[in-house]
Amino acid sequence: MFHPADPYNMDCPSRDVLDLIGGKWAILILCCLQQGAVRTGVLMRAINGISQKMLTQTLRDMERDGLIERISYPEVPPRVEYRLTELGASLSELARAMEQWVVTHYPEIMENRERSGAEIPARLKLS
Amino acid sequence: MFHPADPYNMDCPSRDVLDLIGGKWAILILCCLQQGAVRTGVLMRAINGISQKMLTQTLRDMERDGLIERISYPEVPPRVEYRLTELGASLSELARAMEQWVVTHYPEIMENRERSGAEIPARLKLS
């Protein structure tokens, strides 16, 4: 094991944690859940462009790491909600800050991109 | 265009920005550059597991977005340094906070993972 955690070392599991946070969806999900417990379908619709597969997968990953809690109501049709754990809530603060940073600085970044004249690779697909 | 930026909308370019930040390497690079201007080779060695291809690619992306500056000295052999711009420096604060969060909470997450008994998918490869 690594004491302390060393994200710069590829063999330290903390690198995985950074990867999860760095995933395409985790930050958005964390921000959504700041409102309280949210149903699967609501998340689906809130996060434009996420597929059911990726939503479920990311939720599973986050649940496994203890960032969120899955609450299943024994009803028909099924109703499932997700809620931040205390751990997830603390991370969601940073997620919100990230999101906020992007919203604030995005015009400046768009300007820089245009000035640079560089094509935006599909990897960072533009609209 | 989108006013204000809306990362929840897949067609808003701010989503791309989130993707860059969310990439596997940007956060680590931002943290490294907090020390000041750093040479390519130093970054290579500091960030264990990154390939030259990914390092260059990520640096280009960040340069294009105006997060870092490339400084090339007309010497032989070539010497190149990268330095945070003001914009990048502001983001690096959040990057450092993220990294710090991971370092702090990683034991708890590892515990959660074991308790869950779930296999860690290769996608979040475990050592």
Add this chain to the structure above:
DNA sequence: CAGTATCCAACTGGATACTG
């Protein structure tokens, strides 16, 4: 040393169909 180009195996993630 820094960077580019090419190749290609491995993985990602969307679409679809299906279950309880």
Add this chain to the structure above:
DNA sequence: CAGTATCCAGTTGGATACTG
């Protein structure tokens, strides 16, 4: 409605070889 399983096209990213 929530979730799983399967398929597979497109992308990713490491390895290698090469240039200035």
